[in-house]
Amino acid sequence: MTDRLVPNLQRPQPIKTISAQRPRSETGSLGWNPPYLRSLEDTGLNLLNVADLVLKVLYFGGYMAGHTIADIVKLPFTGVLDTIIDFLKREKYIEVRGAGGLGEASYQYLISSKGAEKAREALERSQYAGPAPVTLDQYVRAMHEQNQQKLVVHRDQLQQVLSHLVVSEEMLGRIGPAINSGKSIFLYGPPGNGKTTVAETIGRMVLGNNMWIPYAIDVDGQIVRIFDGVNHELADDAENYRIGTGMIPDPRWVRIKRPMIMVGGELTLAGLDLVYDDVNKYYEAHIPVKAN
Secondary structure (H helix, E strand, C coil), rough: CCCCEEECCCCCCCCHHHHHHCCCCCCCCCCCCCCCCHHHHHCCCCCHHHHHHHHHHHHHHCEEEEHHHHHHCCCHHHHHHHHHHHHHCCCCCEEEEEEECCCCEEEEEECHHHHHHHHHHHHHHHHCCCCCEEEEEHHHHHHHHCCCCCCCCHHHHHHHHCCCCCHHHHHHHHHHHHHHHCCCEEEEEEECCHHHHHHHHHCCCCCCHCCCCCCCCCCCCCCEEEECCCCCCEECCCHCCCCCEEEECCCCCCECCCCCCCCCCCHHHHHHCCCCCCCCEEECCCCCHHHH
């Protein structure tokens, strides 16, 4: 097998018949979409933890409108964030300093001296001040729902996606059953014989539809960041998902193209474990989790 491109052949387009094997439903291409959040209880998060997150956002951002805070922490203002705001006002952690429109979401909020002290205490534990996390149980359930379908690849489909390479019939006979096994595939051979190109082509073929991942997850009170702009690419259809009139999926989830992360000799055992940021005091997910 060689990695030589066949002259005058374009790179193959995604195979529609493979994606079509995944069942579609009214709730999404893989039968799962983030649910609609009606209350703080729906998030699965503790009120105090979310309150600390909002205080840190205000501590760094200063004078902010309610809808701006909601955009940063990725929680709907009505029904969820307004509960946190009311709690912070009662505890004298924040103050209302005007309004930029109608409704509490347009109110301008400013952290108080008492709130700043509370924010500094929270920052000693973690510097994370971004999208609110989802719980570990929510993450595991969502990943299971989006990865439970097994695909079957036929020889003609495999020949189509590998048509830009010169691949022997014997090699096709090995690659096909390996893909259909649904297990890990180990490609080996001397340098330059096409292992990387075959792996990338197969990966793009079987990845299928787009998926949802959280910005971060909460594991026993510790933040583990999942989404990053290097390994994940935003999906083109993210704005098309609505649950009902005026209802959008849980904003803590981001829709991406199903990731394919390739690593080489730089991957060590340390790269298979969580990476702790000593400065910001939160964890970065390792490669297997980012690959989902």
